[in-house]
Amino acid sequence: MDPVYVKPSEQATFTCTCVGYPKPTMNFAFFACDDVPWTNCSKSVQRSQVDQFGTRAPTTKEYVTIEQFAIPNATTAGYVVCAAENSEGSAMVQADLLIGDLREPVVIRKISPEFEVVSGDRVAIVCAASVYKHTNEIEFLWNGSLVKESEEITFQDSYENYAHVRKLVLDKASKLHAGVLKCRTKTIESNVVESKEIQLEIFEPMKPKIFGESDHGEITQSSGEACQLDCYSKGIPKPTIEWLKNGEPLENDTRVHVINGTTLYFTYLKREDSGQYRCRVRNREGQAEKGWTLTVTGDIVEKTWIYAGLAMLIALILIVVLITSFYCKKKQEVAAMRKAGLVSFAEGYKGQLNPGLPLGQQTDLLPYDSRYEFPAEKLKLGKTLGCGAFGVVMMATAQGLVPDEKESTVAVKMVRKQTDNVVMRALISELKIMIHLGPHPNVVNLLGAITKNVVRRELMVIVEYCPYGNLQDYLMKYRRRFVDQFSEIDGSLDYRWPSNVSAVSSQYVNDSNNNTGSEVSSNPTNSTYICNNSNYITQPGSDFNKPLGHINRAMIRDDDPNQTTVTTTDLISWSAQIACGMEYLAHRLVIHGDLA
Known part of the structure; x- marks a missing residue:
């Protein structure tokens, strides 16, 4: 029976395989770890402690018996014991239930800055190792050399629910810090070293630059048409983009909105959209701008009014069709009744009755x-x-x-x-x-x-x-x-x-x-x-x-x-x-x- 590693609240399923004849009876038991932080908590278990427990899905082939034990909502680490018994004897096996929020037992990642690292940036890198398998002794190596704490490099150790964490903080990055950064730790049981590494790149800063034929354009479009203004740029660190109309920041709405920061899109133009538009791109090295003069000609009826008019027209057509259909049907009925001599079937002409006639x-x-x-x-x-x-x-x-x-x-x-x-x-x-x-x-x-x-x-x-x-x-x-x-x-x-x-x-x-x-x-x-x-x-x-x-x-x-x-x-x-x-x-x- 193999150990099972799951994230918190996920289902953990253990598979126990037993060979024996006559067919053995299999039972399971789960024992939670009491140590905090968790360490390997497997212990020797007596047969009397193992009872039938959990979800079982038996599948039998000849003398091989396979049964599963499921913990639907695993929140506590521990170990599962599988005990098999028949008239010839008994046997037990156990496996750990490992819970953690790490995708792997050891993880290293950069947490800041969010994008590329530029010379002069403050860099934070975290190394985490699962508590149930590793010690809390975590070390960093830079291009194979052990990193020690100094004025520009500091360490911060912490313990989370499922992991030992060490954070390396580089106060001011430079080209000298580029290379392979590795973190390593040892396992609790066998003292085996496990490690993970990342490639750290350091870029030189670059002032923002906007791509385009010119820094200003003239655009003339008619009311009701769609319009799109593009502002593509590059820079290190990655620049931010701000859109302005007549010198004032532009806010998104349902008709005019910014897409991915690089495109200003008008669903349809109105006369009041005419004006001076600029995109301003900036980072810590500087800024760049590009402008457009937008002229909107003609008047436009709001789309809501267009839709309302169309709806009213369709409704009017339907009403006319229904009235015409009703009128034609009535006309046909009257014609049929006239042909059958039944025009006055319901009303009659009682006032014209002659009492002297039959x-x-x-x-x-x-x-x-x-x-x-x-x-x-x-x-x-x-x-x-x-x-x-x-x-x-x-x-x-x-x-x-x-x-x-x-x-x-x-x-x-x-x-x-x-x-x-x-x-x-x-x-x-x-x-x-x-x-x-x-x-x-x-x-x-x-x-x-x-x-x-x-x-x-x-x-x-x-x-x-x-x-x-x-x-x-x-x-x-x-x-x-x-x-x-x-x-x-x-x-x-x-x-x-x-x-x-x-x-x-x-x-x-x-x-x-x-x-x-x-x-x-x-x-x-x-x-x-x-x-x-x-x-x-x-x-x-x-x-x-x-x-x-x-x-x-x-x-x-x-x-x-x-x-x-x-x-x-x-x-x-x-x-x-x-x-x-x-x-x-x-x-x-x-x-x-x-x-x-």
Whole structure:
């Protein structure tokens, strides 16, 4: 197991390799050094002191066992012990954990001056050696000769957290001091000398000099253009550069700034940038200057205003495009609605209605009541109840249509997309007439509609669902079970036979062209329906989902077809309900197709 050298707070990972059979059990332990300053603190360790500890990553090949021990955040020097044991015996090995902030065990570097050393400079050179491996006896050699302290050379010894440090200070450097400077120290254990060296160069001072064709230039540029003034120089020691405008120091900003001290850069010029510019280069040997006369012509609009104008122009174009697109879309919709005869679909012309004419001839004048509008996402279509060449009727489930009901079963009438405008107008006329009629217990009532995309022939009329189908079909189905309740003797009714109705007021027959079990057609259909409504019906002028009355669902008891009969009482009751519906339609000036 090898020693590990890391910087403070780095992870230290030790790898321990063991050969044995049977496979040994390996354990690790870390022991910190207590000596300050640290010296080699390895000690002999007893087997009982080593326990499993740290992060282990086992990898086994045949009889060779390799395990790792990691110290995630190493801050204290010490040593790690690896102990292996199996049924045949045990063994231990240890290695040092060395912590330091030096990149190498021995380091030598110049700390001042920052750049090249010039004759006459005060020079400071530091030699550092790690405390856990080396003694604090550090020596300097100049071109192979031991350097001793004198009036012009002094030493400063110090101890840092992880190193012994000796600093050599040369009060006044000269050409005689140029050469190889070496520092050396000895290791603690073996007394071996280790050393590092640097090459020390001493330069003669030189007055600053600026490169360029002339010491003054004339520059004329337009507003808004970029501009760059360069001032390249050399000198020993390295000179500093100062920029001035009209004799005053120039300060950096977002538009005018100095790059690497040698270049004055204008992102864009303004009229007020005109003036006298100079770069002043100096060191302890002297100074040099170079000047320019900058003339800026024309006016410039601030970039922020340019960007703002462009943004406003783009926004205006987008607004115009959106308005134009909206206008064109509306125009296309109006054209399509005009072609389909639906220009006044929503508003209508109610003031032009003639009470003396049948309502069916004035459906274009009827308005659409938006309170019947139902959200399309709350309607789920089901199976088809009936269909034809132009339309289709489907069973559907509506969410929240009826109060106190999460879902209601309804019938939905719609036209096929490929049908013509005549069929579409017929369904719209039916919708408006049903809105005008309002609710009645003997008519299939309107529950809602989806008209948002009527211009694209997407219209859904939601009506009450009639689960028992066509009255005529029902009578034909049970005609062999008809019970004539009239007495052959006196013509009176025999009420001993059970009836499908309990009272005329609690059941009804629907008689209108709003057939939820047949195809949608522009012509009225010849069919009458027995209707089992949803629980509630609505009418314009009230809250859309406000219940107006409860509908009896026990109108027909055909749960067991083998026991179903049709009696004279049933026929009279249904006839009365049909007559009641006819009377209501006549009162509302609506002529039913089946009754015309």
